Amino acid sequence: MYLLFVGLACGVLMAVIAIYIRNVLSGSIGMNLTTWAISTVATWIQTITYFWTATEPLLLAMSIIMSVGVTTIMVLAWRGGNFPKWKLFDKIVAGITLLCVVVGAIVTAAVGATLGGKVANVIVQLALFMSMVPTYLDLRAKRISDDPLPWGLAVYAYVFQTIAAVLAIEIWTSDWPQIVNPILVGLCGNGMVTFAAYRNKRQGS
Numbered sequence: 001m002y003l004l005f006v007g008l009a010c011g012v013l014m015a016v017i018a019i020y021i022r023n024v025l026s027g028s029i030g031m032n033l034t035t036w037a038i039s040t041v042a043t044w045i046q047t048i049t050y051f052w053t054a055t056e057p058l059l060l061a062m063s064i065i066m067s068v069g070v071t072t073i074m075v076l077a078w079r080g081g082n083f084p085k086w087k088l089f090d091k092i093v094a095g096i097t098l099l100c101v102v103v104g105a106i107v108t109a110a111v112g113a114t115l116g117g118k119v120a121n122v123i124v125q126l127a128l129f130m131s132m133v134p135t136y137l138d139l140r141a142k143r144i145s146d147d148p149l150p151w152g153l154a155v156y157a158y159v160f161q162t163i164a165a166v167l168a169i170e171i172w173t174s175d176w177p178q179i180v181n182p183i184l185v186g187l188c189g190n191g192m193v194t195f196a197a198y199r200n201k202r203q204g205s
Contacts, residue, residue, distance in 0.1 A: 005164035009062050012157035017069035019150040024076045030144030031135075033083040034090035038097045038131035040074045042124050043067040046181065049121040062161050063181075090134050097127040125180045132189040139196035148197035151190050158186020 023029045047063045077083060086094075138144045162182040 002164045002167035005160045005167065006061060009157045009160035009164060010065055012153055012160065013062055013065050013069070016150045016153045016157060017065070017073070019147070019153070020069075020073055021076060023147050023150070024073055024080060024082060027080060027082065029082070029146045030138070031077050031082045031146075032090065032138050032144065033086055034094050035131045035135040036070070036074045036077065036083075038094060038127060039070045042097070042128045042131065043070050046121060046124045046128070049124065050178065062157070087134075089137070093130055093134055097130055122180055125184050128181070128185045129189045132185075132193055136192050136196050139193065139200055142200060145200055146193070146197040148194050148201055151194040151197055154190045155187060155194060158182040158190065161186060 024031075043063070044067050047060065047067045050060050050063050135144075135146070139146060159182075162179065165179050165182060
């Protein structure tokens with residue numbers, strides 16, 4: 001049964017990436033550099049640490065799709081000049097995130113890849129969630145505008161991923177890191193950005 005939800009999650013996420021790439025190429029949205037730079041690095045670290053800890057390889061599919069998709073969006077947006085200049089808050093978030101990554105690497109080296117990979121993965125999830133805060137604040141302040149559709153669809157993708165994880169893994173034992181990402185980053189992080197983008201769209205209409 002969990003394969004159905006893995007397929008749904010991956011399918012919706014690919015649609016999200018396709019829509020966002022279209023928006024980037026059309027220049028119809030603004031983007032926060034901190035969010036996307038951190039996400040590009042952190043999603044790849046997440047995927048690598050999942051390889052160390054996951055017992056259900058198919059659950060890695062969404063992480064791989066996200067890594068490739070975020071990287072593609074980052075490159076296209078950078079080339080298209082979709083990013084405004086960094087603000088002080090953005091630099092602070094980037095610095096804290098870098099610290100998180102360093103701490104995760106130190107823990108991994110200290111206690112081994114298996115346990116350390118789990119700890120590092122959770123630290124990366126915190127970094128990914130924090131990376132969305134600058135975008136949320138920029139949307140609330142109306143410094144940028146964004147399309148709520150792909151962010152909202154991403155929430156659904158992570159709902160499916162959460163269900164798949166609950167059905168497939170022993171959440172409270174060896175595989176617990178795989179439930180952190182869909183809940184913290186997928187539902188909470190994407191959810192708050194969706195809310196801010198939708199609020200701006202309604203107020204602008």
